[in-house]
């Protein structure tokens with residue numbers, strides 16, 4: 001952002017009753033991070049860097065569009081998912097200077113490095129990773145055609161024909177969806193707050209679509225009692241831009257009320273880096289405050305947190321990745337919060353090579369009882385207990401299986417050589433789902449080569465390599481366990497032999 005752009009945003013913010021200490025904080029460009037906030041003086045812990053009135057946040061609660069549309073808001077399904085907020089943003093932008101948020105919307109990015117906007121050729125580089133199936137382009141487009149387009153057509157007074165191409169196109173819909181995905185906050189109504197218009201999609205019982213905002217917010221300023229301030233939301237598990245089909249299984253009560261998803265001017269200028277947070281947004285009855293959670297030295301970047309997600313989610317939602325030193329058993333640079341997903345069907349396939357009976361009944365029972373069809377491995381390289389339990393279930397003798405089904409209890413996650421051997425086959429099969437090997441990826445990102453890669457390709461290689469290293473690390477541990485138990489087995493045979501010979505000699 002040019003110095004002029006930053007000063008225009010600050011000017012607009014102050015005009016709208018935002019309060020910012022411009023001697024403490026500036027907005028500058030950080031190479032590779034876009035714009036960000038910088039400390040201009042030493043900032044002490046608990047200092048309020050800026051604050052804004054709640055009505056300066058942009059959401060389906062604060063925009064007047066839902067009220068203007070009345071009953072049609074719900075009739076078009078705009079109270080569910082992000083379609084309503086995206087429409088509010090497109091409508092506010094189409095109003096130009098008449099919109100209260102014109103100065104803010106003008107400062108929002110118009111381009112993203114997220115896979116949602118990648119060419120097919122770059123997307124192929126992500127094959128095998130957790131990103132591909134979660135991009136959500138199809139679901140977003142369905143919402144655009146089924147909810148937004150009919151709503152827009154029904155109100156030419158609000159959406160005049162001459163504004164449609166520039167402000168209400170599918171392209172603008174995706175762009176605003178990505179703005180929400182990478183910049184929104186979870187802002188709940190203050191308890192006792194007046195409900196404006198029950199028909200305008202604001203009532204709480206309609207809380208039935210799963211989507212989360214991009215960043216954390218706390219309900220009290222830390223000054224009062226920092227350690228007890230409850231964090232309202234765990235942002236580690238983030239869903240898609242719109243439609244959110246991948247969250248179908250999420251519990252209803254865990255789902256975020258779409259009206260709580262809010263764009264928060266100025267707060268969304270803060271970047272984030274793994275475990276670097278030094279400021280956080282807190283809310284009070286009438287305002288939101290960005291407060292330093294640590295002392296920040298002059299010249300340092302002011303970092304928020306995006307919940308330290310794995311690189312697959314960072315890339316999908318924000319378009320960047322984190323690279324920091326990994327902890328044992330892994331080494332090198334990566335994201336310590338990385339994960340790799342392993343589908344249960346790989347477990348079924350691996351067991352089916354070792355047994356002769358039909359497993360369908362057990363699989364159906366598992367899906368009913370455990371409801372786990374994807375297992376998540378982390379950088380600690382431990383086998384998930386649920387995966388071990390499924391293996392044990394599938395390996396049980398007919399008699400054991402009959403008992404399990406009768407007791408309705410999942411098998412205990414105990415490993416033995418059979419379980420280890422199946423797990424090795426599962427992870428080896430999972431590694432084959434990536435089109436390249438670990439060595440090939442390491443070659444691509446070694447010093448001297450990485451600089452030759454496009455940004456998208458570099459991001460894709462880091463994401464897939466992060467997942468593969470977890471698989472490789474876990475395989476290493478499993479093979480070591482097999483070797484140890486084989487060693488124990490041989491020792492046991494030797495001991496038994498010695499004992500037998502000893503008994504013979506005595507006779």
Ligand SMILES: C[S@@+](CC[C@H](N)C(=O)[O-])C[C@H]1O[C@@H](n2cnc3c(N)ncnc32)[C@H](O)[C@@H]1O
Nearest residue numbers: 032033034035182183268269270271272318320
């Ligand atoms: C909430 S906005 C922060 C402000 C943003 N940099 C801007 O220029 O408007 C989130 C976006 O900032 C960028 N970003 C944040 N943290 C980053 C990091 N550690 N490395 C690279 N880019 C980062 C990503 O583009 C992300 O989508």
